[in-house]
Amino acid sequence: MKPALLSLNGVAKRFTLHHQHGTELPVLEGVDLQARAGECLVLEGPSGMGKSTLLKLVYANYRASAGRIEVRTGSDSTLDVTQASARELLQLRRDTVSYVSQFLRLIPRVPAIDVVAEALRQDHATDPDVAAAARAEAARWLQRLRIPERLWALPPATFSGGEQQRINIARNLIKPRPLLLLDEPTASLDPANTRTVVELIQEAVARGAAVLGIFHDPEVRAAVATHRIDMTRFRSTA
Amino acid sequence: MPPATSSPQPLLRVQQLSKRYGALTALQDASFELWPGEVLAVVGESGSGKSTLLNTVAAQMRPDSGCVEFRLRDGSLADVHALSAARQRLLARTDWGFVHQNPADGLRMDVSAGANVGERLMGLGWRHYGQLRAAALDWLQRVEIDADRIDDAPRVFSGGMRQRLQIARNLVSSPRLLFMDEPTSGLDVSVQARLLDLLRRLTHELQLAVVIVTHDLAVARLLAQRMVVMQRGRIVESGLTDQLLDDPQHPYTQLLVSSVLPP
Amino acid sequence: MNAPTLGTVLHAPTSASETAASVNFAYLDERSKRMIRRALLKAVAIPGYQVPFGSREMPLPYGWGTGGIQVTAAVIGPNDTLKVIDQGSDDTVNAVNIRRFFQRTAGVPITTQTRAATLIQTRHRIPETPLREGQILVYQVPVPEPLQRLEPRETETRTLHALAEYGLMHVKLYEDIARHGHIATTYDYPVMVNDRYLMSPSPIPKFDNPKLHLNPALQLFGAGREKRIYAVPPYTKVESLSFDDHPFEVQRWEATCALCGATDSFLDEVIIDDQGTRQHTCSDSDHCQQRRDAPSAGAA
Numbered sequence: 092m093k094p095a096l097l098s099l100n101g102v103a104k105r106f107t108l109h110h111q112h113g114t115e116l117p118v119l120e121g122v123d124l125q126a127r128a129g130e131c132l133v134l135e136g137p138s139g140m141g142k143s144t145l146l147k148l149v150y151a152n153y154r155a156s157a158g159r160i161e162v163r164t165g166s167d168s169t170l171d172v173t174q175a176s177a178r179e180l181l182q183l184r185r186d187t188v189s190y191v192s193q194f195l196r197l198i199p200r201v202p203a204i205d206v207v208a209e210a211l212r213q214d215h216a217t218d219p220d221v222a223a224a225a226r227a228e229a230a231r232w233l234q235r236l237r238i239p240e241r242l243w244a245l246p247p248a249t250f251s252g253g254e255q256q257r258i259n260i261a262r263n264l265i266k267p268r269p270l271l272l273l274d275e276p277t278a279s280l281d282p283a284n285t286r287t288v289v290e291l292i293q294e295a296v297a298r299g300a301a302v303l304g305i306f307h308d309p310e311v312r313a314a315v316a317t318h319r320i321d322m323t324r325f326r327s328t329a
Numbered sequence: 330m331p332p333a334t335s336s337p338q339p340l341l342r343v344q345q346l347s348k349r350y351g352a353l354t355a356l357q358d359a360s361f362e363l364w365p366g367e368v369l370a371v372v373g374e375s376g377s378g379k380s381t382l383l384n385t386v387a388a389q390m391r392p393d394s395g396c397v398e399f400r401l402r403d404g405s406l407a408d409v410h411a412l413s414a415a416r417q418r419l420l421a422r423t424d425w426g427f428v429h430q431n432p433a434d435g436l437r438m439d440v441s442a443g444a445n446v447g448e449r450l451m452g453l454g455w456r457h458y459g460q461l462r463a464a465a466l467d468w469l470q471r472v473e474i475d476a477d478r479i480d481d482a483p484r485v486f487s488g489g490m491r492q493r494l495q496i497a498r499n500l501v502s503s504p505r506l507l508f509m510d511e512p513t514s515g516l517d518v519s520v521q522a523r524l525l526d527l528l529r530r531l532t533h534e535l536q537l538a539v540v541i542v543t544h545d546l547a548v549a550r551l552l553a554q555r556m557v558v559m560q561r562g563r564i565v566e567s568g569l570t571d572q573l574l575d576d577p578q579h580p581y582t583q584l585l586v587s588s589v590l591p592p
Numbered sequence: 593m594n595a596p597t598l599g600t601v602l603h604a605p606t607s608a609s610e611t612a613a614s615v616n617f618a619y620l621d622e623r624s625k626r627m628i629r630r631a632l633l634k635a636v637a638i639p640g641y642q643v644p645f646g647s648r649e650m651p652l653p654y655g656w657g658t659g660g661i662q663v664t665a666a667v668i669g670p671n672d673t674l675k676v677i678d679q680g681s682d683d684t685v686n687a688v689n690i691r692r693f694f695q696r697t698a699g700v701p702i703t704t705q706t707r708a709a710t711l712i713q714t715r716h717r718i719p720e721t722p723l724r725e726g727q728i729l730v731y732q733v734p735v736p737e738p739l740q741r742l743e744p745r746e747t748e749t750r751t752l753h754a755l756a757e758y759g760l761m762h763v764k765l766y767e768d769i770a771r772h773g774h775i776a777t778t779y780d781y782p783v784m785v786n787d788r789y790l791m792s793p794s795p796i797p798k799f800d801n802p803k804l805h806l807n808p809a810l811q812l813f814g815a816g817r818e819k820r821i822y823a824v825p826p827y828t829k830v831e832s833l834s835f836d837d838h839p840f841e842v843q844r845w846e847a848t849c850a851l852c853g854a855t856d857s858f859l860d861e862v863i864i865d866d867q868g869t870r871q872h873t874c875s876d877s878d879h880c881q882q883r884r885d886a887p888s889a890g891a892a
Contacts (some may be wrong), residue, residue, distance in 0.1 A: 109580035109583050109584075110580065110583060110584060110587065147575070151569060151572060152571050152572055152576065153572065153576040154568075154572060166561075167365075177555045177567070177569050178364055178367070180569055181367075181554055181555075181569070196490070198526070199522045199525075200522065200526045201526065216533050216535075217535075256392050300382060317524070414751075415755045418755060418757065437763070440763055440767060441766075441770055441771075442768070444763045444767050444770065447763070447766060448759050448760070448763050449759070451759040451762040451763060451766070452757065452758075456762070456834075456836045457836045457837050458769050458837050458838050459764060459836060459837050461766060462770075479770075480770050563863075
């Protein structure tokens with residue numbers, strides 16, 4: 092059996108609201124989960140079950156209250172996200188884990204094509220050849236996701252929700268990484284673009300990535316899922 | 330150039346830094362490390378100690394206890410406060426930058442923009458007027474100041490332009506570490522956006538390590554991958570910026586984050 | 593007092609009765625002289641470095657050469673022969689008064705000939721005639737700090753000198769070139785002494801700057817109001833600041849001296865009649881006179 096690219100053991104998440112009299116909001120409890128190369132795990136369950144929360148815990152956007160989250164960083168190495176330093180986490184996000192959130196965080200004044208190309212220029216920010224190659228690759232992604240060329244030089248702030256979503260997807264998937272976390276990537280997309288995103292996911296799985304995803308559309312789920320995870324299993328009973 | 334984060338040694342190591350003013354504890358046991366290419370935001374409200382932290386780390390004031398170590402270009406780790414005044418000043422002029430909140434504090438207001446940018450180079454021994462001017466023009470262009478303003482003094486510049494000039498003046502000597510104290514405060518929102526974009530690009534392109542003090546969480550979100558939150562002289566929480574802002578653990582961090590009005 | 597003619601010969605020492613007998617030799621008390629000499633020794637030991645000294649109350653106001661006078665008073669002895677010039681001339685008011693001061697308080701022989709003097713006090717010029725070993729040139733200095741206009745805080749300039757951080761001076765030169773196309777400073781042109789200290793040579797024209805370099809004479813500088821003394825020992829390297837692509841250049845004239853024909857001395861431009869007729873003459877009156885007295889010898 093292939094080694095797990097992602098392994099969650101006893102992961103729990105409770106929010107403590109210190110300014111609401113210390114109210115505790117338990118969301119997840121006892122999460123045990125593994126994802127291997129070539130697998131696409133679809134998280135299922137009604138809203139409020141902590142699907143997005145789980146993705147954010149893996150990405151270290153949220154901090155786990157208990158348990159271990161191990162991500163494979165090399166043939167012999169793993170990193171426990173819950174114990175990692177900021178520096179290790181930044182490196183993890185650079186090299187190992189891609190995260191397509193529900194919302195595109197907008198940075199003013201940066202043209203869409205550069206938003207998409209950024210991950211490919213990370214180590215060589217001033218190298219013009221790298222920049223050109225990165226933009227060419229970004230252009231291919233934008234074309235594939237049907238973003239009109241006249242928009243490429245514009246900052247995405249004025250784009251429609253669906254266009255922003257596609258920029259978000261391109262930006263976070265352009266650099267192929269072993270682990271993909273996708274939170275409703277097709278929520279605002281038309282059927283054609285939805286199909287394209289499904290293809291992108293299938294291609295990632297085919298190249299050996301592991302995918303953890305949330306999809307509202309049952310057809311999409313059917314098209315991509317290799318495993319379905321029932322999130323109600325991890326509902327906190329506290 | 331190898332990826333910055335693979336560098337095994339930190340560029341800056343701050344350990345247990347403390348500073349008191351009489352009975353008032355301005356800073357207590359502050360510690361952090363910084364690697365090349367990392368931007369660290371220090372956030373907190375007035376009186377939190379963030380400016381004291383910045384100033385003690387940048388050797389502008391002496392701590393009462395604790396240690397600030399900086400990795401010199403030859404790879405050795407130097408105790409910044411044990412260096413001679415001459416070496417500290419040299420460091421401050423070459424390998425470090427300090428962007429002041431008020432640009433007038435970091436510029437020569439009555440000397441031309443070109444001379445402001447060229448001064449560090451002249452201090453490093455550049456003696457060719459033509460080359461100095463060319464370097465100044467290059468940097469003015471990089472901070473989006475019109476080339477034909479090169480002979481104007483910053484006294485006639487707007488606040489945003491002055492701040493961009495201050496950045497150019499600091500970066501011309503290719504420093505590896507940049508300190509910034511509320512660099513966008515007092516600027517109009519659109520001007521702020523432009524400046525932040527510039528800072529974002531430059532820190533990324535130049536792989537600068539940056540310590541930026543700000544009370545504005547949006548600035549921290551935009552510029553910094555890492556953040557520390559200060560309250561009453563202490564660092565109460567630290568970690569990835571997005572984690573602290575999206576899932577704050579410490580009561581004070583939660584208070585700060587929830588207090589920000591969404592636009 | 594009638595203006596003496598150029599070419600005045602050596603004066604005999606003033607008689608004792610004319611010396612102000614109630615005043616110490618050269619006016620200053622011996623302790624003050626000792627204090628100033630100590631400062632001078634320090635200054636000579638650190639070429640170009642400004643040594644603070646306890647400037648005394650002199651019978652001239654500040655701005656009239658009290659610093660130069662104190663230095664001269666501290667080093668002059670009865671065997672010295674004194675020359676005093678102001679803007680190159682022996683017979684302007686300032687030179688006349690200072691010379692008379694030392695005649696009355698020291699009774700030393702005085703001269704207008706650079707060659708014959710052992711001690712020359714000067715305001716704003718270096719004599720054209722080359723100096724020799726054993727001669728002392730005392731400069732009157734209004735503002736000893738070359739960075740003063742760029743950095744008015746003395747606490748800061750002290751640090752800059754201590755750490756040899758002189759980028760600021762080059763900033764000023766850069767500004768000149770940016771503004772005027774060339775370095776606009778024509779007098780009091782800053783120099784680096786002994787590759788270490790930035791120094792103000794006093795408001796001499798930059799024409800004279802090359803004479804500071806490797807001069808066989810001892811050069812002493814006194815600023816009375818600012819209370820600083822500095823020195824350039826004999827044969828010291830003195831380099832005028834410049835940029836590689838804007839090298840230091842001295843002033844040149846199209847004209848020659850109307851009186852002696854010199855082509856390489858510093859010329860004053862004088863209006864000689866009501867019609868505004870102009871004439872160029874040597875600023876250094878003794879030099880001009882020497883050339884007129886012995887033209888065949890080709891006195892330089």
